[in-house]
Amino acid sequence: MHTITVDAPDVSRAWLEACTRLSEIPGNKAFHTLVRIARPLQEDPHLRTELDRLRAARTKPVLYPIDTVVNTLFPAALAATCTTHEQLSERYRAVYPRLQQGIRRNVHGTYFGRLVSYPGTPDKPEPVDQLARVITRLNKLRTSAKWSAVYEAGTAHVLDSDDGVLPQEPAAGDAGPEAVIRAASLDTQTLDFPCLSHCSFQFDSATNTVHLAAYYRSHYLFDRAYGNYLALGHLCAWVARHAGLAPGTVSVMSGCARLDCSKVELGTLQSAVTTPLFGLGA
Numbered sequence: 001m002h003t004i005t006v007d008a009p010d011v012s013r014a015w016l017e018a019c020t021r022l023s024e025i026p027g028n029k030a031f032h033t034l035v036r037i038a039r040p041l042q043e044d045p046h047l048r049t050e051l052d053r054l055r056a057a058r059t060k061p062v063l064y065p066i067d068t069v070v071n072t073l074f075p076a077a078l079a080a081t082c083t084t085h086e087q088l089s090e091r092y093r094a095v096y097p098r099l100q101q102g103i104r105r106n107v108h109g110t111y112f113g114r115l116v117s118y119p120g121t122p123d124k125p126e127p128v129d130q131l132a133r134v135i136t137r138l139n140k141l142r143t144s145a146k147w148s149a150v151y152e153a154g155t156a157h158v159l160d161s162d163d164g165v166l167p168q169e170p171a172a173g174d175a176g177p178e179a180v181i182r183a184a185s186l187d188t189q190t191l192d193f194p195c196l197s198h199c200s201f202q203f204d205s206a207t208n209t210v211h212l213a214a215y216y217r218s219h220y221l222f223d224r225a226y227g228n229y230l231a232l233g234h235l236c237a238w239v240a241r242h243a244g245l246a247p248g249t250v251s252v253m254s255g256c257a258r259l260d261c262s263k264v265e266l267g268t269l270q271s272a273v274t275t276p277l278f279g280l281g282a
Contacts, residue, residue, distance in 0.1 A: 036251045
């Protein structure tokens with residue numbers, strides 16, 4: 001099995017290193033890849049400009065702008081106009097039905113929609129704001145160092161109690177509060193949404209920092225990954241800000257990662273980066 005592990009200082013270099021490593025693997029495909037980004041909102045402007053240009057030149061298929069990809073996981077522009085998480089959640093939920101009806105790729109929902117408006121059940125019909133629960137529990141538990149990895153978004157038990165109250169001690173093997181992205185009754189399609197399975201928030205009490213780890217079952221690097229990495233950086237920063245913490249690293253694991261660009265496109269991007277990592281060329 002081919003795999004890769006990347007550690008990089010910013011989004012641009014992390015993404016380019018991952019692409020470069022995949023280009024060296026037969027079939028340009030690897031399993032259980034890990035990309036760790038130290039400063040997940042920092043970009044190389046030259047690489048970003050060139051990437052935007054190459055993506056815009058694609059006609060078959062047409063690729064969405066990176067900012068559009070970002071928006072499915074975190075609505076950065078909308079968030080910039082909101083002072084509280086509750087305000088962002090309420091405003092997004094108000095337009096969510098229109099986003100699903102008006103845009104084909106959103107017919108099954110959006111990642112941010114699942115995070116702040118996970119569909120309810122007949123017993124609990126109200127949508128669940130999973131991020132609000134994560135923020136609340138980070139606020140409640142950040143003074144206790146032993147609770148360092150109990151902030152999950154995207155695996156199971158989304159309809160558990162959302163009052164922010166936790167047991168005195170975690171049960172054996174209990175990962176703590178979780179929030180689902182995949183809805184079993186709705187997501188019966190085998191392809192497309194949702195590729196992102198879950199997000200996990202870890203609190204570092206030594207530095208008052210929250211780190212984010214995300215798992216994608218499948219990842220196309222040229223089409224989606226750059227925007228996904230950037231969106232996860234925004235998501236981590238948003239949660240950290242409203243929990244009174246500093247944003248930390250973002251780590252992305254992909255069950256299967258594929259490089260979906262040509263050698264010419266990759267070479268152009270390698271030449272564009274200002275200060276490339278070791279192994280990417282001058």
